[in-house]
Amino acid sequence: MLEGALVEGEEEEDMKCKSMGVLGSMGGQRTMNIEGKIVEVDVLVLIDSGATHNFISPQISTALGLNITPMSEKSVKLGDGHQIKSQGICKDIKI
16 A cells, blocks of 8 residues: 655655654664554554655555555565555555
């Protein structure tokens, strides 16, 4: 599932946080993990300042009863190089 973070033509800016220990833990070079809630359920959120979209697993979206709007299949290249297919879009998710 994906939700666009940038509009075509917008420039992506590098995000930096100087006090990671307060907010969460560091993953890779541009990632940070924080705890959040979706529909009052605790979730682990991966923040990637290099990503162009936000993703949620189909299993979690189904378990939480989120509406998945079908869309044309999009191929998404992950940070480790392999590609997956998006199954739809979940809009207006509050974390």
